[in-house]
Amino acid sequence: MKLRVGADVGGTFTDIVLVSDDGSIFEFGKILTTPRQPDDAIIEGVDRVLTAAAADRAGVESIVHGTTLFTNALIERKGARTAMITTKGFRDAVEIAREHRYEIYDLRIKRPNPLAPRRLRFELDERMLADGTVRKSLDDDDVRALVKQLVRDGVEAVGVSLFHSYVNDAHERRVGEILAEDAPHISVSLSCDLVPEIGEYMRGSTVLANVYVKRIAEGYLKRLRERAVSEAGLKAPLFIIQSDGGLCDIEEAAQKPIRLIESGPVGGALAAAHYGALLGYPDILAFDMGGTTAKACVIADGEPLITNEFEVDRQYQFKKHSGLPVKVPVVEMIEIGTGGGSVARVDAMKRLRVGPDSSGAEPGPACYGRGGDEPTVTDANLVLGYLDPDFFLGGRMKLDVERARNVIQRKIADPLGLSPVEAAYGIHQLANESMASAARIHTIERGKNIATFPLFATGGAGPMHAYGVASILRCPSVGYPLGAGVMSALGFLTAPISTSLARSRPRQLKHLDWEETGRLIEEMKAEARTVVAQAVGDEDLTFKVFADMRYVLQGSEVRVPIEIDDFERSRCDEVMCAFEQVYTSIYGHTMNADAEVVSWRVVAQGRRPELVLKSTQEGAPRTVEAAVKGRRDIYISEVKQMQPVNVYDRYLLPPGATFEGPAIVEERESTVVINGSATVSVDEYCNLVVNLKHAG
Structure with a gap:
């Protein structure tokens, strides 16, 4: 019997799932996250579920892990001392950013500072043109002099993003070679490896974010692999869930940790897609609420929607354009700063507020009795009777009702002239309204009618709030899977090995060279096959092709699936039809204008693993x-x-x-x-x- 383990490290709890290939074993557990050493909770949790299932450790075939560790390092600015190397004249591009203002009337809006301060952003006097020809050659002596400066400044990591390297990477790769020769102790990331796409700001921002957490990723993943063998007795391969819902091995993850930025939250969406297909619901709204945040994700035609950009560290109430953008494929989710640990307060205008700050695992909500002295959503749910103080985590952790009641009385009820129960329900319902509002906006932006979507509730706090959220949204039904509190970890086990590649070649559709495009697609497929084959071989490998398209003179693109095998002749009409279908589904209309392709994308995917669920419970009583x-x-x-x-x-x-x-x-x-x-x-x-x- 083959076994698989899923491990999800969240901000408050770590979830572990153990399943067998025949469905006879389905064991799961939830323990408090250990923020200072996240792998401690993983090792303890894995040991606990294996012991509970009396499972043979030698039978474990694979371990799949997802984590928010690298996201947290970016938000908390706990990464390496990072510098940037770019083309002369573009050192400030990552700070100038784009013209988006998340609050157009606020003259004091805050944005996250660049990960490389201005004094550590350096320029090279070289220039590549948009067609890949060299206007000014790179001088090796200039690069070596710059490397000496980096060493003197105590730089630990360098992101290299030279102009137009997405079409000709020769200069950028030479800079990487010299860095490896003259300063091998410095971590290096090249934009041509991570995001070979047009747009110097997004390439620069992404490569900085990657190299900023690269050392953390390398150390953490190596340590976890060693401890899994030495302490947990597991010799199975370790895979990491990527933000787009695919798996990669730890070597790939350590080199490109930015692709793990939504590694943890994506599990709930994968689980929702799996259960939706199982139950005959191809369209479903995944709702995952944990201790720190809640997420909503649209599942359409059995697949989570994918986007190519994501924002980390949003500065103002999780508003779009207030964070640090990175260009990586990611399951499209709306994130709300409302979780079980979200802190409630009364502001200066006597208004109740919930979140986005959280009590986390340490000290946790007041009812945990671990030093927390702020009222949270969990405290409110306890006062409302929704939680049993003697059965939290199956009775392994006792909750203090009086402590929760007192902190709500003192900090919420008394200032607002309410009873503790009224104040607690206000906290609970405000959390519901915040999540419902965000979910409604998310679905409207995707051209979907949320009132027709069943809700699928996961996460430790999700099942407590899903009924209230669905009532506000007027969803027809809510599904609660067995083990909803650890469903992200289970979702990991439905993910296939995969990789995605992109190449920017901006062309108007009517001017595309289809033979050249075909060669580009085949080159990308060959590269993707090499990456995936390192982990699983090339058996059962499938490819999907996408084009990022827009109307001429527009500033943003839509992702269009391209179902074409033969690029040897013009396919303008077919591609235009596919583009208009996607465009209409989002915006409700098309335009009488020419279209253009900005980038081509190839996704290579191994066989999706089967997840067998028991269809009955033997020995269960037959009466409600x-x-x-x-x-x-x-x-x-x-x-x-x-x-x-x-x-x-x-x-x-x-x-x-x-x-x-x-x-x-x-x-x-x-x-x-x-x-x-x-x-x-x-x-x-x-x-x-x-x-x-x-x-x-």
Whole structure:
């Protein structure tokens, strides 16, 4: 029997999942993250689930890991002392950035500072033209003199981004060679390796972000691999989940850690896509809420939407254009600064605020009793009766109700003239409204009608808030998988080995040289095949081709799938038709204008692993009544008061069972809160399906 392990390190909790290829083993666990040494929690968690399942460690075939470690290093500015080398005249491009203003009337808007300060941004007197010809040659002596300056300045990492290196990388590669010869102790990243695409600002920003965390990635992944063998007794290969939902080996991950920027959150979207296909829902809204943030992702036609840009460290309420942009393929998610640990406060105008700051794992919410003294969403849920203080994490961690009530009374209820329960519900509902608003905007921007999308709830806090969010959005139903609290880690196990490549060759569609384009695509496929084959061989390898397209004179592109095998003749009409279909789905119309291709993309993908889920629970009681573990007072939104409801044991609910809400359903890693009218059913895979009853 073959086993696979998924490990997701979040800001508050670390989730571990163990599954077998035949579905007979499905074991999972959740423990507090160890921020100072994240691999401590992984090793402990893996050992715990293997022991609980009485599994043979030699049977573990692979380990898949996702983490927000590198994102956090960028946000907290805990990376290497980083310098930048660029073409003369462009040293300030990464600071000038673009003209987007996230608050057009605010004259004091804040943006994240460049990862390389101005004094560590250096220029070389060289120039490559847009067609790849050399206007001014690179002088090796200038480069060597600059390297000596870097050493004197104590630089630990260098990002190299020369003008037009995406079309001719000769100068950039020579700079990399000299750095390796004269200063081998300095980490180096070249933009031509990471993002060979047009746009000097995005290339510069991306290469700086990559090299800034490169040493952290190399050290962390090496240490994790060694500890997995020496302490956990696991000799299976270690794979890392990338931001676009594919896997890579640790060598590739260590060289390109920027591709792991959304490594952790993507698991929930992958799980939603897998379960949606299983249950016959190709279109679904994935909703993942953890201890620090919540994420929403549109699953369309069974696949998460992919974008080519992402922002790290957004400065103002997670607003678009307020962060540090990087150009990497990433599952398109909207992130909201609302999680179980999000801090609630009353501002100077007597308004209740929730987030975006979080109590994290240390000290955590006040009810954890670990020194936290700020009211959080988790404290509010405890006061509302949604959490059992004696069954948090399956009873392994006790929560202090009085401590939560007192901190809400003192810091929220008294200043607003409310009771502790009213204040707690205000916190809970404001969190719901914030997440629903962000999800609505996200789907509208993608041309989707959210009211037709079922919600799929994952994350430790997601099942507590999904009913409220779905009610606001008027979604028809909510799905809660068994093990929702660790579903990101399970989603990792549905990901295939993959890599994606891009090449910018801006051309108007009517002027494209199709033979040249065909050669470019074949070169990209060959390179992608080499990368993927290092991990899994080239068996069952599939390729997808995309074009970044726009109308002439537009400033942004849309990603267009290109289903063409033969580029030896003109395919203008077919490509234009595909472009207009995508454009219409987003904007609702097309334009009477010529189109152009800015970049070509190739995605190489290995076979998607099968994830077998048990369709029944042997020995489970056949009545709903036997699954009732008691009754508890919870706050009911429809009547705005506390009322007793049934509390169900998730593990004892048999497939085919139905009951009515309001109700609470408890499992070790999460709690499903249905605090209003709904019909609840259990499907053959033990998923809860809640059909909402919307008023009006």
